[in-house]
Amino acid sequence: MTKYVFVTGGVSSSLGKGLTASSLGRLLKSRGFKVTMCKLDPYLNVDPGTMNPGEHGEVFVTDDGGETDLDLGHYERFIDEPLSKMSNTTTGSVYSNVIAKERRGDYLGKTVQVIPHVTDEIKERIRRLGTLGADVVIVEIGGTVGDIEIVPFIESIRQYRRDAGRDNVCYVHLTLVPYLAPSGEHKTKPTQHSVTELRSRGIQPDVIVCRSDQAIPDALKRKISLLCDVPIDAVISCADAPSIYDIPLNLMDEGLDTMVCRTLGLDPDEHPLDLHEWREVVHRVHHTTRTLRIGVIGKYVTMPDAYLSVNEAIRHAGYAVGARTEVEWLEAERVPSEIDADRLRQLDGVIVPGGFGERGIEGMIAAARIARENDIPYLGICLGMQVMVVEFARHCLGLRDAHSTEMSLTTTAPVIALMAEQMNITDLGGTMRLGACPAMLDEGSIVANLYGTTVVSERHRHRYEFNSRYRSQFEEAGMRCSGTSPDGRLVEFVELAGHSFYVGTQAHPEFKSRPDRPHPLFLGLVKAAVARAEGREPHILDPDVVDVAP
Numbered sequence: 083m084t085k086y087v088f089v090t091g092g093v094s095s096s097l098g099k100g101l102t103a104s105s106l107g108r109l110l111k112s113r114g115f116k117v118t119m120c121k122l123d124p125y126l127n128v129d130p131g132t133m134n135p136g137e138h139g140e141v142f143v144t145d146d147g148g149e150t151d152l153d154l155g156h157y158e159r160f161i162d163e164p165l166s167k168m169s170n171t172t173t174g175s176v177y178s179n180v181i182a183k184e185r186r187g188d189y190l191g192k193t194v195q196v197i198p199h200v201t202d203e204i205k206e207r208i209r210r211l212g213t214l215g216a217d218v219v220i221v222e223i224g225g226t227v228g229d230i231e232i233v234p235f236i237e238s239i240r241q242y243r244r245d246a247g248r249d250n251v252c253y254v255h256l257t258l259v260p261y262l263a264p265s266g267e268h269k270t271k272p273t274q275h276s277v278t279e280l281r282s283r284g285i286q287p288d289v290i291v292c293r294s295d296q297a298i299p300d301a302l303k304r305k306i307s308l309l310c311d312v313p314i315d316a317v318i319s320c321a322d323a324p325s326i327y328d329i330p331l332n333l334m335d336e337g338l339d340t341m342v343c344r345t346l347g348l349d350p351d352e353h354p355l356d357l358h359e360w361r362e363v364v365h366r367v368h369h370t371t372r373t374l375r376i377g378v379i380g381k382y383v384t385m386p387d388a389y390l391s392v393n394e395a396i397r398h399a400g401y402a403v404g405a406r407t408e409v410e411w412l413e414a415e416r417v418p419s420e421i422d423a424d425r426l427r428q429l430d431g432v433i434v435p436g437g438f439g440e441r442g443i444e445g446m447i448a449a450a451r452i453a454r455e456n457d458i459p460y461l462g463i464c465l466g467m468q469v470m471v472v473e474f475a476r477h478c479l480g481l482r483d484a485h486s487t488e489m490s491l492t493t494t495a496p497v498i499a500l501m502a503e504q505m506n507i508t509d510l511g512g513t514m515r516l517g518a519c520p521a522m523l524d525e526g527s528i529v530a531n532l533y534g535t536t537v538v539s540e541r542h543r544h545r546y547e548f549n550s551r552y553r554s555q556f557e558e559a560g561m562r563c564s565g566t567s568p569d570g571r572l573v574e575f576v577e578l579a580g581h582s583f584y585v586g587t588q589a590h591p592e593f594k595s596r597p598d599r600p601h602p603l604f605l606g607l608v609k610a611a612v613a614r615a616e617g618r619e620p621h622i623l624d625p626d627v628v629d630v631a632p
């Protein structure tokens with residue numbers, strides 16, 4: 083029988099509900115359960131694909147091409163299981179399905195209402211996820227209890243306990259326990275109010291996780307237990323942690339997973355915890371011996387969540403070489419200026435991540451040039467690879483006017499162009515390449531050596547591609563197209579020999595980095611950055627420098 087854990091939040095947003103849910107997922111997985119997760123988002127967008135990353139954070143891409151909420155990135159990094167589109171539901175997607183069914187006549191003339199039609203649709207999505215073989219499905223409800231738009235989701239999960247059976251459902255509620263400096267106390271009142279709000283919707287939480295700056299004292303736990311009617315063991319203190327990877331261990335110490343198991347009728351003693359792999363990660367997080375400075379040049383650098391997976395992937399690679407990585411966020415629009423060029427030269431490595439649209443593009447191209455000319459390790463991700471190509475065309479092939487047709491429709495050297503344009507297709511609908519695509523790497527190339535294989539699969543999210551018409555020109559001048567789609571038509575990787583590290587990929591490798599399994603391309607960049615920081619000749623293919631990840 084599949085078990086379900088529903089995680090709701092109260093008092094305030096940004097409490098780390100996604101990280102709490104992910105940490106619980108890791109703990110349950112470490113007890114030997116098969117875990118899957120999903121996020122229910124109360125906004126009206128059908129998916130986050132069209133949302134501004136500067137406001138909403140990155141769009142996390144799943145293998146099957148789902149454009150999903152960034153919390154799915156936390157889920158994948160913590161439970162280390164690939165998720166799919168099915169793991170993200172929004173009000174918009176629920177309503178568009180319900181309305182499509184209504185138009186098709188599926189409701190047989192009934193009045194279509196929030197209850198039961200919308201709630202049934204929500205429950206059906208949760209149930210479908212539960213049929214895929216997981217022992218436990220963890221469902222995070224976005225937003226905060228008390229929000230207007232969250233009500234259908236809360237009602238659905240309330241009904242779920244009746245549908246799935248009492249022992250198969252556990253409600254975890256996350257709240258804020260603020261510290262008031264003038265009175266020198268942590269306060270429980272907001273928690274009481276938020277539990278009251280949840281109860282007014284028919285849900286009595288089984289576990290209350292209290293977010294606070296420091297661990298809350300036992301007396302406070304007793305008070306919350308009494309007033310919110312949960313056992314004292316079910317009041318879990320979750321204080322600010324030095325690293326997000328500490329959270330599972332902290333929650334384990336507080337007994338979160340034990341309590342959840344008991345609520346679900348799973349005997350914790352029969353499923354002992356084996357956290358040694360996670361403990362190794364945490365050990366590495368706290369035992370770094372050097373600091374590396376990696377610059378990220380992008381459009382949304384004032385909102386680092388816009389590059390969340392890139393940031394985590396840099397960290398993972400850093401941990402693997404014993405380095406703490408400090409990311410310097412550089413506004414692409416300002417990079418061509420002298421100050422930023424100097425700043426770039428002082429960095430140990432740079433990344434130009436993915437992005438859309440023209441803003442800041444010349445700054446990214448300038449960064450690619452500075453990195454190439456100054457032998458600064460550079461990793462180009464998606465748009466970051468495209469700017470490497472444009473820069474190389476302009477300054478090494480003499481194609482001064484080279485550009486991507488995304489930015490200039492009149493360029494005389496469209497080195498990056500729509501697939502459709504390259505193939506003279508006029509219908510541009512559905513031209514976004516989304517999700518996992520295989521690539522074949524050239525034997526002996528830098529990327530093949532980093533990956534340790536010549537067949538790889540990475541996730542994509544883009545419309546434009548390297549224009550194959552220019553391929554031989556690039557190769558003759560030294561930019562190698564070192565990986566392509568299996569049919570050889572699409573260029574997936576480019577690299578420069580004779581540079582400390584100058585590698586670009588059309589895909590988004592950041593989505594597949596894990597804390598205990600850094601992504602080979604990020605590891606390559608970070609190792610070259612270590613070499614630069616140490617001021618020695620970098621040899622990224624040196625056997626003792628490259629430790630090829632699986």
Ligand code: GLN
Nearest residue numbers: 436437464465544545546
């Ligand atoms: N805007 C570029 C394209 O659509 C790159 C997209 C990206 O970086 N994800 O091809």
